[in-house]
Amino acid sequence: MTTLNSTRPAEPRAGGRHRAPDPSAKRTIGGSKWLILGVIALAQLVVVLDATIVNIALPSAQLDLGFSDDARQWLITGYALAFGSLLLVGGRLGDLVGRKPMFLVGLIGFASASVLGGVAGGIEVLIAARALQGVFGAMLAPAALSLLTVTFTEKDERAKAFGVFGAISGGGGAIGLILGGALTEYLSWRWCLYVNAPLALIAVIGTVILIPALGRSETRARLDLPGSLVIVGGLVALVYGLGNAEAQGWTSTVTLTCIALGVSLIGIFLLIERDVANPLLPLRILADRTRGGAYVALLVCGAGMFAVLLFLTFYLSTVKQFTPLQTGFAFLPMIAALAVSATALAKVTATVGPKLSVFTGMLLAAVGLLLFTQLGFDSSYVTHVVPGLVITGLGLGLVMAPAMAAATSGVQADDAGVASAAVSTFQQIGGSI
Template identity: 55%
Template structure:
């Protein structure tokens, strides 16, 4: 074992001294800075949702156009993540982190002052584009800052918890800002957060970190970004247009073709946009699938529980956000217990599948809700989902970035965010379509205009979506339980990794053994 480890999570030799001095002395402040950026990116996927009715009234756009305020962000974010991650490897993590923060804050301010629907949608697209730069830069900076297994586990526990609970915080903050200030503050709020993170990044992040990877071919960028764009676009059209519409299945088919061509290019290219060993490693592949499945299944909670609370129980936007707090607390507690105590002892092969089962149980508990249910009936589901997400996300994010060469840290980090984004797009499209179809079927034989029948039909649609969400988590249980290596295999891999310092350093070897 080398006396001077050059871990995949340690910066290259020319900047190691600077990185160690800066991050070593202030690494928990670095974590705070990176966590603020991650929170801003994740909560913006949901914070605007609650403000949409108010924005629609103020700017005068119709219901058919409303989805584009959400879709514009998702399309830009999802399609540009791989490019953003690779830019961190080429131009430097610190530089792209700062560029992402400034751009995201500027786009948020533009959306806040928007006086037309077009300006608001353009601002949301710009937010997504800069989020695609910011998210990989933040995660790859975290990966290279925390190299000791125990501290790395704690850091990823916090970072992963934010990734899991950001959507719920977005609902809470969105409701609070919409009710007490204005819908515009759902966008303005990013500016002070970005300013704090920008100061932290300027002071704390090492200069010239992670710079120097080869530039990928333009064709790789076109195939990868184009494939992700058309895939996300196709899924976004499933609910308003239906799966049989050419604007749904057409982009999905094109997306699959482009991504297959992209994967073939990555196998043989000298400077791939996404080096395939990042995703084909068995443990990392299981981690990416876990993140994708969790993102898909969780939308059953965020979307349909929100509908249930507001349309059936009559909750206000702020009260709806507060209702999710038990889930947020469960995520925080579980994430810290898992990463600090349980993962070193049992490893991801046991804990991630257990998290999938907890998520499935939480979704099934929501199927018992009816028009007479009260808030205590929701608590078991919230707590179980919190335990599930706290078990899945931190461990999966840590595993997905473990053992990756420094020059590829941005690409690996982008793959993490891409998995979560694509999972969310799939979950939204599939579950929305299932719920809408089930509701329409239940209404078919009801008397026109009967309010009680409409409520019962909506509840049937919600329950059907919860059941399918539970099924998604069940599939995740099977996949992760099958794919993750056993402890013995992982220990052998760690021993081998310790002999390959150029790829995986000694500092990572103990973590790999878990």
């Protein structure tokens, strides 16, 4: 059992060995690792932008293509189900076939799905494109975090790198509101999808040039197919049930049935993983106290971040009559505060350890959320909304970077992908809640 402030060696893996990268690859990383961080951060931005940028485009897309409100909901649900349910499988595939190949497949596939959605002439193609975005996003997100994990291993550099990555992860949704508002207002809703293509292309070029093959598992392990099928089914049911609560309420039969089925299947999955030779998610990853606490913190952060974006977007656009672009820019104070606390304070958080940073950040975020409960019809943006945004942003920045670092710290290289996937999975579940 480890403590929250410990610096832990990598955990041993039962059976097999891991092929280390050759020395030339190590020198390549050493000379360009901060450029590699830029590539990884750009890829992460592509994924997190999509959580909000498409939402801004939906009203215009609905007017253009003439689809129903039910179909509109499936544009959100289809992506969430595909992304949330396949994260663990995508992470493990990265461990088995290599992180760089999975990263490239995720980038190219996500960009292609985005272009398909942009040219869609009907709702069926648009829903399919959104689902494909979720599939390839589930490959891309774990690969990005696992590449970061194995590239930055020195304590201070790791803290800085995770600070940048955490700032992107936390602030990307708000950036999506700004970008989505601008693209919808001045170009077309289709550009909210097209924009992913050039960003992904830059990341692909950077990956090919900068990122060496960082090794992959040589255990000859196969994908845990029974575990994969069960956990995909469990996460689909859970994410759908949580999403359905928004439309039909928490007491709905569909909501309760799906949540109960999802929890049951996840329980069965854990039983399978306990006994299978090559588990999809080794239970030692979850059993570590530090890592388990980090996952819970990220789940709470996911819930808090999405709650702020959802509630304030509705409040500012409906009550305060902000335009989509004004609503996006209204979140700038939170983005700035989150970036400052996640990056400028990275060395401090590395020194004091994740325990104090996460506790302080959670406390600040709770205060910020409490301030939002006092908003009314006559509340001023400057005096009532901005303080809550700044305090919440500072808090989330203090939580996300050290929690992500702790969630992947000490993980054996063969498990970096699936441990990173667990980070995104807990955030996704939190966002669904």
